[in-house]
Amino acid sequence: MxxxxxxxxxxxxxxxxxxxxxxxxxxxxxxxxxxxPLSDGGPGFVEVLAGALDGRLLDVETVDPLGRPVRGQVLLAGATAYIESAQACGLHLLTREERNPGTTTSYGLGLLMMAAIEAGAAELVIGLGGSATNDGGAGMLAALGAAPVDVAGYALPYGGAALSAAVALGGEPRLRDVRLVAATDVDSPLTGLHGASKVFGPQKGATDEDVFRLDAALEQFAGVLERAFGVTDLEVAPGGGAAGGIGAALIAVGGRVVSGIGLVSTLIxxxxxxxxxxxxxxxxxxxxxxxxxxxxxxxxxxxxxxxxxxxxxxxxxxxxxxxxxxxxxxxxxxxxxxxxxxxxxxxxxxxxxxxxxxxxxxxxxxx
Incomplete structure (x- = not known):
């Protein structure tokens, strides 16, 4: 059998x-x-693919959702780099008392992406899932050189709550024309009843009041991303709510969304x-x-x-x-x-x- x-x-x-x-x-x-063994894009994404693909692992010094040093790995297979957002943004990196999606950041993911770009990757496949963040990818963009700013032009503090004051980005993301693929574990939109804040915010430490504020902040940030990159309907794009809205930021900068389990299944x-x-x-x-x-x-x-x-x-x-x-x-x-x-x-x-x-x-x- x-x-x-x-x-x-x-x-x-x-x-x-x-x-x-x-x-x-x-x-x-x-x-x-x-x-x-499988992964849908969340924790274990790189480990599973490393066991199936002919590639090499690149050690990267990055930061966790609270900005503390943590080590991550990027899998380089040919011209493609496979990156796991949970290595920098994962809920498992925090204690239950530390969970607060109003202040946690996706900055560490941007550092992983920069390391892959510096290593010569032409395509970044980013597994999204299991995150402790709800910042719409703002921290990721900041690490890439495009931090959100307020009306006075000052960079915003990290975290989802501060995005209610976002009016623009302070620069262009340094992506060097790499292709971006978001491998998601959910098809949730960015905002609304089925969005990132409402569905996943509570497990990341958000109260009912926090959920309302975070959803409004993501709506504000979606408008910033649409103006900055000339996209539309970002709030309702399938997969935009993945990993606390990182999916939406990747879509905004030209990335395409694929099923994480579908991608992994094909590769192995x-x-x-x-x-x-x-x-x-x-x-x-x-x-x-x-x-x-x-x-x-x-x-x-x-x-x-x-x-x-x-x-x-x-x-x-x-x-x-x-x-x-x-x-x-x-x-x-x-x-x-x-x-x-x-x-x-x-x-x-x-x-x-x-x-x-x-x-x-x-x-x-x-x-």
């Missing part, structure tokens, strides 16, 4: 390769196991592996309503459904209804929280839990 194991990360506990290895450790060894040859599989196992830390909107599980389940393959989801916790999951192509869902009967144990021993779930599944599915 050919079993394709292609999970995303379990955020905060296991990387995608570690999840795949844990599942494989519990399966019947007489079966043919194919491990293809996942379609071929799906064609050859008898059973598919995927998963992520939290399987919820967002999982079925452009994330790894949705892409894998849809592909399995189209081929008539059973698709099993393993997760840390399951907050998706059976009918909703089944309509996306999911055959069965197993969670560590239900397996252990405790969220604390699920977080403390995810590898053991995945191995044990895999043993149970192997007894059920293996020929």
């Amino acid at each position: 050919r079993v394709l194991i292609c999970p995303d990360k379990f955020a905060g506990t296991l990387s995608a390769p570690a999840v795949a290895a844990a599942v494989a450790s519990g399966w019947n060894p007489s079966d043919d196991l194919v491990l293809r 040859g996942l379609e071929k592996e799906l064609d050859a599989a008898d059973l598919v196992i995927t998963g992520e830390g939290s399987f919820d309503h967002q999982s079925l909107r452009g994330k790894v599980v949705a892409g894998i389940a849809n592909g399995a459904r189209d081929r008539g393959l059973p698709c099993i989801v393993v997760c840390g916790r399951n907050e998706t209804g059976y009918r909703e999951a089944a309509s996306a192509g999911v055959t069965e869902t197993l969670s560590l929280t239900e397996h252990f009967g405790s969220a604390e144990t699920a977080l403390a021993e995810p590898a053991r839990g995945l191995r044990e779930l895999s043993e149970r599944l192997s007894a059920q599915w293996s020929r």
Whole structure:
């Protein structure tokens, strides 16, 4: 039996390769196991691609969402550089007490981009997801030489809240005509009911009042970007709300938006592996309503459904209804929280839990 194991990360506990290895450790060894860890553009994007592409990793000194030094890596494969925004803007870089999308910045992403440009890349593919920021890419643009300024011409403080005073950009981004691709994990617009602030702001530390102010600030900044780069409808562009609005800034400077899971799947040859599989196992830390909107599980389940393959989801916790999951192509869902009967144990021993779930599944599915 050919079993394709292609999970995303379990955020905060296991990387995608570690999840795949844990599942494989519990399966019947007489079966043919194919491990293809995945990323939808969020944390793990560079690690997953580095394991599949013939390239080299470039170490880069950058900063985290609060401006503190942190190390990142850019994957250089031919003329293309693959960059992971979460390495500089990731929510995992902050403690819960430090989360504040009004002040966190995407400046570090701009430093990663500059390093890739200086290394000679002609195309930057930027994975967006898992960010702690809500600044519409303002910090990124500042690092590239185009900081937002107020009516007096002074550069604004970092963070999403300050953008309510933005009236222009203080320069042109130094991009040297590189091609830009935003690999997103969501198709959310920049503003509004389904925008960056409303949907993702609360998990980044925003209160209800903060959400209102941040959304208004992004609306103001969208107007600045439209005037600066001659674009329109930036507030409603699909994917513009990715990574706290970084997607919108990349669109404004000429970037195109693609599905993160679609891009990764193509680069690692996942379609071929799906064609050859008898059973598919995927998963992520939290399987919820967002999982079925452009994330790894949705892409894998849809592909399995189209081929008539059973698709099993393993997760840390399951907050998706059976009918909703089944309509996306999911055959069965197993969670560590239900397996252990405790969220604390699920977080403390995810590898053991995945191995044990895999043993149970192997007894059920293996020929």
